[in-house]
Amino acid sequence: MRQPAPHPEGIDYDERTALVVVDVQNDFADPNGNLYVDGGEDVVQAANREIDRARKAGALVVYTQDWHPPTTPHFEKDGGVWPTHCVQDTWGAQFHPDLVVEGPVVRKGVDGGDGYSGFAVRDPESGAESATELEQILRDRGTAHVVVVGLAQDVCVQATVLDARRLGFDTTVVSDATRAVNLAPGDDDKAYRAMQEAGARIS
Numbered sequence: 001m002r003q004p005a006p007h008p009e010g011i012d013y014d015e016r017t018a019l020v021v022v023d024v025q026n027d028f029a030d031p032n033g034n035l036y037v038d039g040g041e042d043v044v045q046a047a048n049r050e051i052d053r054a055r056k057a058g059a060l061v062v063y064t065q066d067w068h069p070p071t072t073p074h075f076e077k078d079g080g081v082w083p084t085h086c087v088q089d090t091w092g093a094q095f096h097p098d099l100v101v102e103g104p105v106v107r108k109g110v111d112g113g114d115g116y117s118g119f120a121v122r123d124p125e126s127g128a129e130s131a132t133e134l135e136q137i138l139r140d141r142g143t144a145h146v147v148v149v150g151l152a153q154d155v156c157v158q159a160t161v162l163d164a165r166r167l168g169f170d171t172t173v174v175s176d177a178t179r180a181v182n183l184a185p186g187d188d189d190k191a192y193r194a195m196q197e198a199g200a201r202i203s
């Protein structure tokens with residue numbers, strides 16, 4: 001698949017490019033958040049910079065929002081791996097107040113599924129995957145190129161990038177507009193490698 005040439009001023013946005021802003025929510029991006037990602041607050045300004053460039057070029061900007069019920073096997077207290085975070089209608093689930101939000105919002109994890117990728121949710125009991133509305137939103141716009149920013153690099157950004165590649169989108173992740181959880185040291189490097197092996201470009 002054709003990869004766009006690196007551009008000195010960053011990504012070349014156009015009408016067939018969609019910027020996907022992954023989970024820039026208080027629980028990840030605010031130091032007081034329940035699943036604060038180191039440096040998460042820096043992602044807000046970097047994401048806003050990409051959002052501004054995208055909008056000026058007529059590119060679609062889509063947002064994902066981790067949106068869990070209070071009880072879900074996604075959470076440590078209920079048998080999962082994560083501290084409780086992004087519970088529906090709480091402060092932690094709200095977008096960071098400085099994030100410019102103008103575009104469709106795709107919520108994931110809504111019915112207790114894992115919802116790492118913006119494109120699909122996974123039933124934690126059966127493992128069955130079902131699509132969110134994200135792919136259709138992109139197809140309706142004739143999207144060819146997907147640019148991904150947000151949190152966290154080694155979890156939801158990675159899952160979203162891998163799905164974007166699986167679905168055939170030319171895909172770029174903007175490295176200064178994402179940060180990793182690093183539950184295990186080196187998860188960030190592993191994630192970049194996996195994304196590159198899937199054909200994504202790291203900008």
Ligand code: VGL
Nearest residue numbers: 023066082151152155156
């Ligand atoms: C995420 C852990 C759990 C993310 C979501 O947005 O990267 N990470 N749920």
Ligand code: ZN
Nearest residue numbers: 066074086109
């Ligand atoms: Zn989550």
